[in-house]
Amino acid sequence: MSFEEQMQQKVHEVELKIQAFLPAEEGFQKTVFEAMNYSVLAGGKRLRPLLMAETFKMLGGTDEKLLIPFMAALEMIHTYSLVHDDLPAMDNDEYRRGRKTTWMTFGEDMGILAGDALLNFAFETAGKAFDAAENEEELRRAAKALSILSKKAGVYGMIGGQVVDVQLSGKPIEKDVLDFIYAMKTGALIEAAMMIGGALAGADAQVLQKIESIALKTGLAFQIEDDILDVTSTLEVLGKLTHSDEKNEKTTYVTLYGIEKAQEEVKQLSHEAVSLLDELGGRDTFLEALILSLIHRKK
Secondary structure, eight states: OOHHHHHHHHHHHHHHHTTSSSSSSSTTTTTHHHHHHHHHHHHOOHHHHHHHHHHHHHTTTOOTTTHHHHHHHHHHHHHHHHHTTTTTTTTOSETTTTTTOOHHOOOOOHHHHHHHHHHEEEEHTHHHHHHHOOOOOHHHHHHHHHHHHHHHSSTTTTTHHHHHHHTTTOOOOOOHHHHHHHHOOOOOOOHHHHHHHHTTOOOOOHHEEEEEEEHHHHHHHHHHHHHHHHHHOOOOHHSSSHHHHHHHTTOHHHHOOHHHHHHOOOOOOOHHHHHHHHTTTTTHHHHHHHHTTTTOOOO
C-alpha cells in the first residue's frame, strides 16, 4: 500500500474516532453545538492526532483506550485555534478548508463562543481517558499526557505564540522572534501530539525530550511551508484565501528570505527531524513519510 493510500485510510479512521466524541446538536444551546461540529467536521489533514497515534505505536503502545480521547481532544483544540484565528479581530479570514469560516457562517459572536466551547470540551474529552484507565500506571500516563496538553495549548505554548504574533503584526520582526512565534503558535501543538503519544506509551523523560525536539523541527518546517503556500498557492488548492500574510502585513520566512531560501529551510528542518527520529529506534516508516510529506504538501 502506498503512503497516499495509507494516509487516506488512517485519516478516515481518525475522522471516525473524532466524530464519536462530538456533541449531539440538541437542547437550548443547539446553535453552539452546530458551530462546534461545523468547525471540526470541515476536514483537514488531521496531522496532530495522526502524529500522536504513530508516535504511540512506534514506542510500543498497543491499547488505544487512553489514546483516542486525547487524539480527539487535541484536534478540538487545534480547531478552536483556527476558529479564533479567522475572527475579524485576528486574521479576518472568510474561508477555511474550502468553505466559509465559522464566524462567517454563524456570526462573530457565535464564532467566539464556538471556539471557547471547543477548548473546554477538549479537556472534558481528554478527561475520559481517566475513566478508561484500569490501573495506577495508566492513570499516571494519562496525568502526564494531560499536563503536556495543558502546557502546550496555553500561555507557555500556542496561546503564548499567538500573543506575540498579534502584538507584532505589521511590525518588523527579527528571525529569533519569528522562530519563537512559530515554535509556540504552530510547533507547540505538534509537540503536544507526539509527546502525548510517547507519554501514553510509557516513554521516559529522556525519550520525551527527544520527541519534543523532533516535533519542534517538524512544526517549524510545517509553518514555513505554510508561509510559502500563502504566496504560491490558490484558493481552490489551499482551501482559503492566499496572500493573507501580505494583507495582514505579517513578517514570514518568505518576506525575510524569499521563497527559495524558505524552501531550503523546510528541507533542512525536515531532514533533522527524521535523523532524530531514527535515533529513537523502532523505526516507523509511515511516521517518517508523514514528516517528510510536509515539504511536498500542496495545502
